[in-house]
Amino acid sequence: xxxxxxxxxxxxxxxxxxxxxxxxLAWERQRQFVFSxxxxxxxxxxxxxxxxxxxxxxISNTLRQVEACRVPSHERAPPSLISLSADPDFTISPAVxxxxxxxxxxxxxxxxxxxxxxxxAALRSLENLQDLMEWEAGVEAARSSYLTDITAEDMFQxxxxxxxxxxxxxxxxxxxxxxxxxxxxxxxxxxxxxxSSFSSPPTSFRDGLDLEHLVTMLVES
Amino acid sequence: MAGVAGGNDFQWCFSQVKGAIDEDVAxxxxxxxxxxxxxxxxxxxxxxxxxxxxxxHEQESKNRPHLRGEYNVxxxxxxxxxEFDYLKSLEIEExxxxxxxxxxxxxxxxxxxxxxxTIKLWKISERDKRxxxxxxxYEDGRLIDPFRITSLRVPVLMPMDLMVEASPRRxxxxxxxxxxxxISVNSDHETYLSADDLRINLWHLEITDRSFNIVDIKxxxxxxxxxxxxxxxxxxxxxxxFVYSSSKGTIRLCDMRAAAxxxxxxxxxxxxxDPSSRSFFSEIISSISDVKFSxxxxxxxxxxxxxxxxxxLNMENRPVETYQVHEYLRSKLCSLYENDCIFDKFECCWNxxxxxxxxxxxxxxxxxxxxxxxxxxxxxxxxESSKPRATLKPRKVSTGGKRKKDEISVxxxxxxxxxxxxxxxxxxxxxxxxxxxxxxxxxxxxx
Numbered sequence: 001x002x003x004x005x006x007x008x009x010x011x012x013x014x015x016x017x018x019x020x021x022x023x024x025l026a027w028e029r030q031r032q033f034v035f036s037x038x039x040x041x042x043x044x045x046x047x048x049x050x051x052x053x054x055x056x057x058x059i060s061n062t063l064r065q066v067e068a069c070r071v072p073s074h075e076r077a078p079p080s081l082i083s084l085s086a087d088p089d090f091t092i093s094p095a096v097x098x099x100x101x102x103x104x105x106x107x108x109x110x111x112x113x114x115x116x117x118x119x120x121a122a123l124r125s126l127e128n129l130q131d132l133m134e135w136e137a138g139v140e141a142a143r144s145s146y147l148t149d150i151t152a153e154d155m156f157q158x159x160x161x162x163x164x165x166x167x168x169x170x171x172x173x174x175x176x177x178x179x180x181x182x183x184x185x186x187x188x189x190x191x192x193x194x195x196s197s198f199s200s201p202p203t204s205f206r207d208g209l210d211l212e213h214l215v216t217m218l219v220e221s
Numbered sequence: 222m223a224g225v226a227g228g229n230d231f232q233w234c235f236s237q238v239k240g241a242i243d244e245d246v247a248x249x250x251x252x253x254x255x256x257x258x259x260x261x262x263x264x265x266x267x268x269x270x271x272x273x274x275x276x277x278h279e280q281e282s283k284n285r286p287h288l289r290g291e292y293n294v295x296x297x298x299x300x301x302x303x304e305f306d307y308l309k310s311l312e313i314e315e316x317x318x319x320x321x322x323x324x325x326x327x328x329x330x331x332x333x334x335x336x337x338x339t340i341k342l343w344k345i346s347e348r349d350k351r352x353x354x355x356x357x358x359y360e361d362g363r364l365i366d367p368f369r370i371t372s373l374r375v376p377v378l379m380p381m382d383l384m385v386e387a388s389p390r391r392x393x394x395x396x397x398x399x400x401x402x403x404i405s406v407n408s409d410h411e412t413y414l415s416a417d418d419l420r421i422n423l424w425h426l427e428i429t430d431r432s433f434n435i436v437d438i439k440x441x442x443x444x445x446x447x448x449x450x451x452x453x454x455x456x457x458x459x460x461x462x463f464v465y466s467s468s469k470g471t472i473r474l475c476d477m478r479a480a481a482x483x484x485x486x487x488x489x490x491x492x493x494x495d496p497s498s499r500s501f502f503s504e505i506i507s508s509i510s511d512v513k514f515s516x517x518x519x520x521x522x523x524x525x526x527x528x529x530x531x532x533x534l535n536m537e538n539r540p541v542e543t544y545q546v547h548e549y550l551r552s553k554l555c556s557l558y559e560n561d562c563i564f565d566k567f568e569c570c571w572n573x574x575x576x577x578x579x580x581x582x583x584x585x586x587x588x589x590x591x592x593x594x595x596x597x598x599x600x601x602x603x604x605e606s607s608k609p610r611a612t613l614k615p616r617k618v619s620t621g622g623k624r625k626k627d628e629i630s631v632x633x634x635x636x637x638x639x640x641x642x643x644x645x646x647x648x649x650x651x652x653x654x655x656x657x658x659x660x661x662x663x664x665x666x667x668x
Contacts, residue, residue, distance in 0.1 A: 030501070030555065031501070033555065034501045034555070034558070037558060037559050041561075049310070049311055049312070050311050050312075052400070052564075053399055053400070053418040053419070053449055054418060054449045054451060054468055054508070054564075055564050057446060057447060057448065057449050057468060058468060058504065058505045058508060058564070060447075061447055061504055062501060062502070062504070062505065065501060065504070066501060069501075
């Protein structure tokens with residue numbers, strides 16, 4: 001194993017919310033950054049046959065916390081961080097729950113041979129916000145195009161829905177007698193954005209995928 | 222015991238380094254645990270390849286009276302092999318997560334070693350004599366025809382070259398669904414506990430086919446899981462008491478006399494969060510990676526990502542001492558989260574008199590804190606400063622804008638070089654520091 005020195009890029013020291021630490025915008029950017037990194041880690045962990053339970057729990061708790069701090073754009077102001085509460089309206093809970101349920105089910109279900117995880121991303125600087133700004137610009141473009149009456153079907157025109165339908169069947173998203181999510185292999189949902197369940201209660205696994213909800217989540221996140 | 226942070230009467234100096242010098246480090250050679258035995262005579266290491274290497278302290282040499290003796294290889298054996306769980310289609314790593322010595326009761330030495338799923342009891346014994354003059358077999362082992370035996374003799378013991386044998390005496394398997402993170406020998410010398418992410422089991426050293434589950438935090442619905450067990454240890458004197466730490470920064474002390482299942486703790490240790498330092502990563506950095514009782518049994522020490530805390534067992538609401546290990550990393554948590562360093566699990570250890578504590582950091586730095594003088598020191602385990610009897614120079618990380626000479630800036634730290642495992646000799650000022658695939662041994666310079 002060849003080692004090479006990894007260095008930290010200078011990053012903003014604004015780790016805390018609030019006006020004294022750089023303002024609402026910087027805080028929101030950090031929140032979105034943490035959210036996207038957490039989601040990426042979650043997806044990477046899904047590739048592993050047996051991810052670390054400690055790591056998964058910490059990432060899922062972080063996701064919950066980040067989502068709990070999300071405020072609607074019209075109310076965007078630096079809120080104080082709230083600790084995780086038992087608020088049943090947490091939209092992230094179902095997806096996060098799927099992490100832990102999948103972890104448990106992996107102990108009972110068979111799974112393919114382990115695959116090599118993707119190499120970790122190099123260190124990024126929070127102050128190097130170019131990536132974030134480009135990403136935000138992309139989001140804005142998507143939002144504006146969404147506002148010009150593009151239907152959800154149009155947005156997914158280029159997607160091979162045959163793959164999507166098969167994966168939906170694997171996840172039991174069609175009510176055709178497919179096994180419930182708890183019994184599924186841990187990483188059966190390759191390529192299918194599992195955060196589609198963010199806006200759905202846990203029982204909606206069997207109720208089908210709401211494309212409009214999916215599009216809404218993609219744009220808003 | 223003298224203070225750790227330098228001064229006129231105490232200085233740390235390099236003694237030995239074990240392991241390959243190559244820049245290319247084989248994954249299997251990475252040291253995953255380090256442990257002195259009760260007397261300090263033996264030092265065991267486990268690595269990711271499932272091997273255990275035991276070093277033995279040899280007596281001081283008359284030529285170099287100012288140094289204590291060296292540690293040389295005593296025994297090497299393959300403790301665990303990689304396994305495949307066919308039922309679950311999962312590979313079980315051979316990496317040695319923990320080694321714990323048993324108190325010595327006869328000439329042989331015993332230790333427990335564990336990977337993610339299986340604990341093994343090993344006997345390490347010496348053989349320096351062999352019997353000669355058997356009546357029923359020749360020296361090469363061939364049997365003698367009984368009809369040819371015309372007289373009887375008593376076999377005699379003849380000296381032979383010392384041979385150290387390691388043999389597995391017990392295998393404790395199939396009791397952990399999740400990954401074992403801790404094992405701890407009880408003070409009764411008959412039982413020990415093993416802990417995984419969600420459960421803690423109590424074993425008897427003589428019985429391998431069953432264990433008692435004493436803690437189970439697995440929720441009925443895994444969707445409700447928000448906390449895991451990260452470490453556990455038996456009290457050094459009270460065989461009914463043990464503690465376990467969690468990923469939320471809490472420690473629970475349990476009394477096995479209270480109930481068969483110790484889900485309800487006797488004491489609950491948690492420090493209130495400082496609201497001014499709250500961030501998205503507050504919970505992750507509060508996750509406790511190690512918990513160790515003091516030798517006296519009155520205190521315990523916990524290690525989280527940025528600090529080491531000493532707790533008085535009689536006070537649950539806050540630690541009595543807090544030591545910042547690398548506070549300069551607090552402003553870098555975003556990057557450390559992204560590159561996964563924030564999930565690193567550092568261990569900590571006490572010195573023999575409980576007057577000092579030690580833990581590791583990045584850039585091959587390790588930190589020592591003197592509890593009496595409140596002084597601390599940062600030292601580095603590096604080949605560059607590995608000259609015989611060379612005194613280690615204290616290191617410093619610059620956090621401000623101006624970097625002084627000999628200081629290293631935070632942005633220059635090498636986060637691949639992490640000291641996760643350290644051990645302190647139970648009686649002397651000798652320490653063992655694992656730096657990836659190298660084991661450094663340092664000792665004080667006796668003046």
